[in-house]
Amino acid sequence: MRRTTWVIVVFMVVAAALSGCGEKSPDQIVNDLSKLTDRMKGYKSHGKMVIHSGTAPQEYDVEVWYKKPHFYRVSLKNTKKDVTQILLRNDEGVFVLTPHLEKSFRFQSDWPESGGGQVYLYQTLLKSIVDDSSRKFTRSEKEYQFDVQANYSQNKSMNRQRIRMDKDYIPQKVEVLNEEDQVLVEVTFDKFDANASFDKNAFDMERNMTGYAGKTVPTLSEKKKKEKEKEVKAVAPSWIPKGSRLADETTVETPDGKRVIMRYKGEKPFTLTQKRPEAVEASLQAYGKPLDLGYTMGVFLDMDGKRHLSWTYDGVDFELLGEMTESQMARIARSVFEQKDK
Template structure:
């Protein structure tokens, strides 16, 4: 009888030990993610990014190429509006390409390491590693982390939920939220190739511009499009529109919006023009800033960006960078004062 009892106890202990071995702690998974990224030589990923900006959500197809250590190619396409942008990083610097306008801008920037990037695998893992207070849960097929973000405007997008596949630790989805836990940015990965091989030419600026233009030809009538003035839907409390000036230009018109109050700022909007032949990239001071619907350039006192055939500039001596990003993100949200 005692022998049977001993056998039964041993069997129960064995089952419990096996069950315990099947569950991993937050520290175990974090360590595995770190090793996975460190061992990666390169990858390709496809994803869908949905932005809750303005009244209607906007969806972008995202294609990511990364070749260790510092080569990147991120293609962002909004098929509904026939828009595309591409971010390139190679030995010459960081480029933002707008193929339909035949325009490219070059930055001397630390992108993408200087901020969270919801569509970059290694950036998501870095977010997990750097947030010692991140929460963790395990489901049947996934590991789920809730972490702080590292955005320049992390007051607007402070937290995110990152889901990884249990089987191979690749990303499944990212849900970036505001302070009220409302989802503002969602990225859903559909494909991940962690054994992708690349050539340096794959990250060449001119080659990628030409290739992108075969899909979306250079627009010859951008300047003919009527400028619809947009106003920020998320401003600064105590600041209001005090002046609106319209100036005729050779390509249409330029509108200057002046806001004053507790903090003052100016927003300039002007029809953009395509460049008929490829020129040397314009060098921009400042950092690449992800506005969600487009990519811009940010300095201490300004943000510039192009969206839907319009060039924008927001300038202020009194706004913080976080405040400028918040306002810039909301400019495309409404056509009502």
């Protein structure tokens, strides 16, 4: 009897030890992820973002710096055009910086909390996993994969996302899909430092405008202004609201150069303006918010229903004025990009 009891005790001890070495349950993993944001003091990540839109995929180098509680630096570099744009948040506000054009916009905003997050932000990925009670979870020998809802206010067609992490919860890859399960955006991470440290002025606006780590940012005024010598080749959006139509297109000579104005009529009338930017420094206080268009950051303003969206891409300044919703204006802007890169 004693021998039988001893055998049972040994069996229970061994079983308990084996279970302790086993795989974590999905609930345990989600519980770990929910605690990560609060414990996180800072991180640096780097990867490649591919936007599957238009006739050819567009590739961007994406670098993210985060320091608790609310310091962010997101660098988006178009690898084909060698143009970098920086989204910065510090104690002074939120900035959209375009160093090579010497342009900066400052917002009084709580981005990224108010913007629905971005696919390249680690906090956004953690939140989407934790918040989606209908999440699908699979595991392999080295990775966890989560299939969850996507909540990106700037692009409603981004419906779901697949997030892959290693077993230390380091992000590996994210794919954002539409309702037809087509991949719209993918980010592949190649670096992630979960215990990053930063210089004192790493999130300073002036330092990020003039260069970082000893690297000087070439500005438009320092170049031979080849882009400015070109004529503006106007691009019409490939998507417009139902019932809208192009009413007229005019080219206006201004002291700053030629400006192309497209006016659309219909239930949702709007005006699209395109021009070459001037090689002058511009630092403006914006009362709207930064809007992620995928391929660039836009500046969105809403004043008494009159909405204004401006952005710069491939050496051209765009301005969109109308009474549409934010998502409709963002969709028009993205469709201009798709046409421009054909």
